[in-house]
Each structure stands twice: as C-alpha cells, then as structure tokens.
Amino acid sequence: MIRVGQGFDVHQLVEGRKCIIGGIEIPYEKGLLGHSDADVLLHTISDAILGALGMGDIGKHFPDTDEAFKDADSYQLLVQVWQLAKEAGYKLGNIDSTIIAQKPKMAPYIPAMVERIAQALEAEPSQVNVKATTTEQLGFTGRGEGIASQSVVCLIRNVLS
Numbered sequence: 001m002i003r004v005g006q007g008f009d010v011h012q013l014v015e016g017r018k019c020i021i022g023g024i025e026i027p028y029e030k031g032l033l034g035h036s037d038a039d040v041l042l043h044t045i046s047d048a049i050l051g052a053l054g055m056g057d058i059g060k061h062f063p064d065t066d067e068a069f070k071d072a073d074s075y076q077l078l079v080q081v082w083q084l085a086k087e088a089g090y091k092l093g094n095i096d097s098t099i100i101a102q103k104p105k106m107a108p109y110i111p112a113m114v115e116r117i118a119q120a121l122e123a124e125p126s127q128v129n130v131k132a133t134t135t136e137q138l139g140f141t142g143r144g145e146g147i148a149s150q151s152v153v154c155l156i157r158n159v160l161s
C-alpha cells in the first residue's frame, strides 16, 4: 500500500535565535522563532508523515502549550514521528521538500540536511530531496520576515493479499 502526505509550515525570522533548518545550524544573523527550535523543514516532514498515516499533525502530538516541548529538538520530534510510521508497518518511499527563503543561501547546507533526514527515517539519502527557492523578494519570505517550507512524503507498506 502507498500513502502520501504533505506538510506546510512557516516560522518568523528574528534576531537572537539560532537558524536551524533540516537539523543543521546555519550561520545567519537571524534565526527562526518558535516554541521548539522552529526547524521549519523538519516540521513539514513530520507533518507530511503524520498526514500520510492519517494521524493529524505535530501540533496534536507535541502541543506548543506543553512546556515539555519548549526548545524541543525537532530532529528528535521527527524520530518520534517516524517511530509511529514504523509501528504502522511503513517504510519510506521518498520525500521531496522545498525551503522558501530569500536568505540565507541554503544550497551549501542541503547535502548535510539530506544526510540527517535520511538518518532519522532509516532511509538512504537518495530517497530524500531538499530544494530551496526565493520568492524573488516578494511577500513575507521575500522581505526576509520568515521562512516557509513544504514537503511531500510517500510511505510504502507491504500488504499480503
């Protein structure tokens, strides 16, 4: 059986926060604001997996009203989400993600993001694709007020029939 899910997320860019995207700390003058480490890319991958499983979203599993998830490492949240997929009998087919950011330049960090994501999902890097785009200086991402991301995930389970 094949199931697909998609995720979309936005976090504000502010001074005084680390810029953590795809499990990688990126040197930049601003960082992403959130209850957790605000890793916008990993949040969309978690949401896409939960969507494929029909299990809601990360806000349902890790509420931003719960102090337990204050400054949470989104990589560890993704590992917990992947545990749910494994328990349901799924393996990763593939992931395709886009980071929507005017700055910073993501390209130098994408191979490391892919490695980390594949590690969390017990998959090969060839199953994970991460892209980046600007919005040509248009909108909140173009003004550098925030970073958005979207992901599509395909999960595969063998069904005996």
Ligand SMILES: Nc1ccn([C@@H]2O[C@H](COP(=O)(O)O)[C@@H](O)[C@H]2O)c(=O)n1
Binding pocket: 100, 101, 102, 103, 104, 105, 106, 107, 108, 131, 132, 133, 134, 135, 136
């Ligand atoms: N934050 C970003 C945005 C884009 N890139 C890379 O630059 C290419 C061109 O971006 P456009 O928005 O002009 O299409 C894009 O394909 C990415 O490879 C990036 O690294 N970081």
Ligand SMILES: C[C@@]1(CO)OP(=O)(O)OP(=O)(O)OC[C@H]1O
Binding pocket: 009, 033, 034, 035, 036, 037, 038, 039, 043, 058, 059, 060, 062, 063, 064, 065, 069, 070, 071, 072
């Ligand atoms: C990850 C969680 C939990 O710490 O908080 P945030 O970092 O604010 O992220 P968001 O994508 O707004 O919602 C999911 C959360 O509940």
